[in-house]
Amino acid sequence: MAKEPSDSRAVRYLAEHGPSPREELPVQHLTTNVRTLIGTLNISGGPGGGGSTAGVAGGLTGIAYLREEHDLSTVVEAWLAVNEEQIEQLPPDSIRRRLRASVSHDKRDVVSDVLSAAGYEVDYADRGGRQTDPFECSLCGSSVPDIASHLQSCPER
Structure with a gap:
């Protein structure tokens, strides 16, 4: 009998421990059906990303989470906590833009709210943008x- 995706050790780990660094999962190579249950939050370079993060203190750590179970605000908070030292090297507007670009359009306000609460505000006044x-x-x-x-x-x- 085929194993259900929810029986995966990675899924069970995240159900027990909550959003966690991707490398902490007991299984690193996830099957396609398990990947539909598990998301990873991280920022990267590429289109709209503004360059690579590999040069930022060895890169940033992605946070794995259960798509249907974990609240995105909790996932973003976990990402900020685990990457705290590395993201100090990045401008707040880069963090905001890149992290918002890593989630679906309808969830971008959640990212902004968590970043604002954590102190990652962007002052647009000197750029001709919105007045603060x-x-x-x-x-x-x-x-x-x-x-x-x-x-x-x-x-x-």
Whole structure:
């Protein structure tokens, strides 16, 4: 009788230990049907990746997790913890962009929320991007993040 993917030692390990460094799994070469249950979170170079991470203190450690069981925020927190020393060498905007690019589009906000909570904020003010300091409306005195949007609905206009 064929073994079920959920009977894999790697799946059982992750069910017991939670999201873990990929190299800690008891099985390194996963069968195709087991790979459908296990994801790996890491950043890399390539299109949109902004270059290789191999030169960053020997590379970064991928975190294996059970796709249907582990919450992505927990996976991102585990990735940050295990790669803490290495990612200190990378700019926060690179970490944010590359880690968001490693997950599906609908889960990118989860990555951003965890990174923000962990202190990996990006200041876009010096790049002509979004303003981080609020503006004070000269008409009503309100403190607003985007003066152009506010002026359209300002009560004193």
